[in-house]
Amino acid sequence: GAGVSQSPSNKVTEKGKDVELRCDPISGHTALYWYRQSLGQGLEFLIYFQGNSAPDKSGLPSDRFSAERTGGSVSTLTIQRTQQEDSAVYLCASSSSGMETQYFGPGTRLLVL
Amino acid sequence: TQLLEQSPQFLSIQEGENLTVYCNSSSVFSSLQWYRQEPGEGPVLLVTVVTGGEVKKLKRLTFQFGDARKDSSLHITAAQPGDTGLYLCAGAGSYGKLTFGQGTILTVHP
Numbered sequence: 196g197a198g199v200s201q202s203p204s205n206k207v208t209e210k211g212k213d214v215e216l217r218c219d220p221i222s223g224h225t226a227l228y229w230y231r232q233s234l235g236q237g238l239e240f241l242i243y244f245q246g247n248s249a250p251d252k253s254g255l256p257s258d259r260f261s262a263e264r265t266g267g268s269v270s271t272l273t274i275q276r277t278q279q280e281d282s283a284v285y286l287c288a289s290s291s292s293g294m295e296t297q298y299f300g301p302g303t304r305l306l307v308l
Numbered sequence: 309t310q311l312l313e314q315s316p317q318f319l320s321i322q323e324g325e326n327l328t329v330y331c332n333s334s335s336v337f338s339s340l341q342w343y344r345q346e347p348g349e350g351p352v353l354l355v356t357v358v359t360g361g362e363v364k365k366l367k368r369l370t371f372q373f374g375d376a377r378k379d380s381s382l383h384i385t386a387a388q389p390g391d392t393g394l395y396l397c398a399g400a401g402s403y404g405k406l407t408f409g410q411g412t413i414l415t416v417h418p
Binding site: 286296300 | 407
């Protein structure tokens with residue numbers, strides 16, 4: 196498929212464990228975004244990558260959250276010492292450049308028990 | 309902090325009825341976008357409005373952008389069950405970062 200893919204589609208973990216969420220953007224898209232969607236907060240921006248750099252990390256909620264992007268392609272969002280309030284759908288989007296249309300993946304549904 | 313207020317939060321109507329969803333911003337964004345999201349999927353872009361006073365039509369959907377570029381509306385004519393879903397407005401800021409409204413859950417009953 197030519198769209199944005201994310202894995203895993205669902206993740207159940209225990210409080211205190213670390214999790215890694217993966218995003219494969221559309222080939223050739225230089226801009227990549229992570230968002231979080233939860234019942235209480237709606238859809239919130241987390242971090243923006245242009246290439247392998249992250250000029251805007253302002254949405255990361257705490258230092259337990261980090262993200263990296265390698266080769267200008269795949270990105271990984273890592274949550275350390277997960278808490279129950281981290282339960283949400285984590286969405287990734289990519290665009291051909293920073294101001295163009297964003298295409299969203301199907302998301303990873305994270306449940307922290 | 310830029311905020312987007314979307315209303316109503318829930319809308320339940322019968323097939324054939326018309327509806328309007330509103331999106332109001334506390335400040336001006338470079339553009340305002342409307343998305344539709346279905347369960348288990350990511351949001352899909354419906355339209356982008358940029359110019360104050362702009363009106364765009366997409367089949368039975370009409371999108372308006374206020375003159376001051378702070379408010380927008382989505383009007384659906386003769387709603388169909390296939391229109392059921394979550395509708396989101398979003399303002400684009402620096403780097404294309406999106407600020408979303410709370411969303412409107414639309415249910416159209418046959």
